[in-house]
Amino acid sequence: MPDLIDDIISLAKRRGIAFQSSEIYGGLRSSWDYGPLGVELRRNIRAAWWRSMVQLRDDVVGLEAAIIMSPLVWEASGHVAGFSDPLVECGNCHRRYRADHLQHDEAGAAKCPSCGASSFGEAKQFNLMFKTQMGPVEDEGAIAYLRPETAQGMFVDFTTVQTVARRKLPFGIAQIGKSFRNEITPGNFIFRTREFEQMEMEFFVKPGTDDEWFERWKEHRMAWCLDLGLSKDRLRFHDHEPDELAHYAKTATDIEYAFPFGWSELEGIHNRTDFDLSAHQQASGQDLSYFEQETEERYLPYVVETAIGLDRMLLACLCDAYRVEEAPTAKGDTDKRTVLGLDRSLAPIKVAVLPLSRKDTLVPEARRIHALVKTEWMTQYDDAGAIGRRYRRQDEVGTPFCVTVDFDTLEDAQVTVRERDTMSQDRLPAGNLVAYLKERL
Numbered sequence: 001m002p003d004l005i006d007d008i009i010s011l012a013k014r015r016g017i018a019f020q021s022s023e024i025y026g027g028l029r030s031s032w033d034y035g036p037l038g039v040e041l042r043r044n045i046r047a048a049w050w051r052s053m054v055q056l057r058d059d060v061v062g063l064e065a066a067i068i069m070s071p072l073v074w075e076a077s078g079h080v081a082g083f084s085d086p087l088v089e090c091g092n093c094h095r096r097y098r099a100d101h102l103q104h105d106e107a108g109a110a111k112c113p114s115c116g117a118s119s120f121g122e123a124k125q126f127n128l129m130f131k132t133q134m135g136p137v138e139d140e141g142a143i144a145y146l147r148p149e150t151a152q153g154m155f156v157d158f159t160t161v162q163t164v165a166r167r168k169l170p171f172g173i174a175q176i177g178k179s180f181r182n183e184i185t186p187g188n189f190i191f192r193t194r195e196f197e198q199m200e201m202e203f204f205v206k207p208g209t210d211d212e213w214f215e216r217w218k219e220h221r222m223a224w225c226l227d228l229g230l231s232k233d234r235l236r237f238h239d240h241e242p243d244e245l246a247h248y249a250k251t252a253t254d255i256e257y258a259f260p261f262g263w264s265e266l267e268g269i270h271n272r273t274d275f276d277l278s279a280h281q282q283a284s285g286q287d288l289s290y291f292e293q294e295t296e297e298r299y300l301p302y303v304v305e306t307a308i309g310l311d312r313m314l315l316a317c318l319c320d321a322y323r324v325e326e327a328p329t330a331k332g333d334t335d336k337r338t339v340l341g342l343d344r345s346l347a348p349i350k351v352a353v354l355p356l357s358r359k360d361t362l363v364p365e366a367r368r369i370h371a372l373v374k375t376e377w378m379t380q381y382d383d384a385g386a387i388g389r390r391y392r393r394q395d396e397v398g399t400p401f402c403v404t405v406d407f408d409t410l411e412d413a414q415v416t417v418r419e420r421d422t423m424s425q426d427r428l429p430a431g432n433l434v435a436y437l438k439e440r441l
């Protein structure tokens with residue numbers, strides 16, 4: 001299994017899904033760039049989340065808050081005082097680690113992953129927020145933070161959004177955007193990085209109904225992961241023990257995925273109670289309560305939060321979809337093919353158009369067919385190399401359909417459509433191609 005992550009990193013680099021940031025300078029640890037196919041995969045995951053969380057619901061609306069918010073937000077939310085991880089330094093090699101990520105020997109002593117020594121000192125709390133300054137004057141008043149979660153935008157804008165969207169409780173605010181954490185030990189490719197993208201939703205409910213909504217959202221979020229093709233046996237809930245809870249949570253569950261490096265958090269679902277609204281109401285002096293007309297009650301809503309990392313979901317999709325299998329060659333023997341069996345809705349390229357030859361006679365028809373499909377989906381036109389190799393190139397990036405244009409096409413106006421997983425081929429009139437693909441994509 002650990003080899004799987006190396007194979008995926010290698011595929012991601014080779015095919016321009018994701019690769020080291022600033023590579024010409026030797027790279028920057030934990031920073032990754034997404035290339036042409038990675039960009040498409042991310043757009044598709046975002047779109048699937050938005051559709052499920054906003055478009056198909058009558059009770060959730062969207063928001064895009066600023067990344068740099070007032071520093072008072074982070075003081076009130078408890079992040080300045082408490083958003084930290086325990087940091088230890090090895091007395092021998094002086095490398096620094098997150099204390100709760102270290103392996104222990106039989107005697108219970110933490111071992112240094114780098115030099116093997118067991119000589120760690122006391123853990124210090126290390127605040128994970130990136131600090132910067134606003135404007136040209138470097139003084140205390142200029143301190144600003146890059147947000148470590150998108151959630152606070154939804155809390156501080158709660159009353160504005162509720163009023164402008166004319167929503168009654170229960171209702172939610174959803175947001176997709178970058179967050180930043182100065183992680184002590186980033187790693188495992190794009191699993192834990194210092195800059196990442198979150199897809200979060202804060203659902204505001206009447207106190208007393210929060211436990212029920214917490215359960216509903218757990219089920220909804222697990223169903224979303226399954227709908228996008230993640231394997232059922234690689235997903236599980238992990239309920240937090242009291243000592244694992246974040247400073248704002250009453251109860252929390254992670255959806256965990258069996259990554260090649262072990263079961264790890266994919267998504268967090270938290271019951272944040274009125275912790276955040278209450279803190280912001282107190283610190284800002286603004287009334288953030290909700291007036292329920294039916295009962296004439298005024299109260300601070302409770303919040304059930306769902307929070308998933310886009311990068312982590314992308315990694316889970318790659319791990320789940322990656323397979324190497326035996327496949328017959330044109331010569332009748334067998335060969336290995338790498339397939340990214342992504343859900344069709346997520347595939348970066350939906351259709352590849354492959355003219356059998358680069359001969360002038362075929363090109364105009366192949367280009368015409370390509371023009372038909374590219375107005376509907378992300379497509380590729382590939383005329384380089386043997387047809388078998390072109391199929392393999394598309395298989396390994398998960399393209400569900402390849403359309404071959406051959407010399408018979410010029411006579412009978414038909415094309416061959418090959419499906420990624422079964423490798424079955426259908427011959428059909430080029431005029432029916434878009435309808436055929438629409439039924440399947």
Ligand code: GAP
Binds near residue numbers: 190196268307308
């Ligand atoms: N607002 C709640 C919150 O941020 P979290 O459990 O700390 O909760 C939510 O984060 C999700 O964000 C995680 O489940 C994970 O998918 C993603 N995430 C958190 N830290 C990350 C990091 N350093 N790198 C990549 N993804 C991260």
